Amino acid sequence: MASKTNPFTFLQQVRTEVSKVSWPTRRETLISTAMVFVMVAFAATFLFVADQALGFLVGYVMNAGV
Structure with a gap:
């Protein structure tokens, strides 16, 4: 069992470990955040188009026998 x-x-150990972390600059953070938003927009657009296309195809197949 670990000693207490x-x-x-x-807290001293935590401060020592946190000082070793390589923190990103403000510019890097903003660029990364913007890239995340762009990729989310692309993914949402792709999934929307794919959903609409598959919905159209399923509707077409289901009504083909009528």
Whole structure:
């Protein structure tokens, strides 16, 4: 079982580990966020078109026997 660490030591360890993290710049964050929105828009558009096309095809097949 792991030994218990007092809260002060734990917080010191957390600060040490967080200081090792390579944080992105503001510009990198904004570019990444914009790219996510663009990809979401493309995916939503593609899925919408695919859904409409499949719906049309299924409707066509279902009404073909009438």
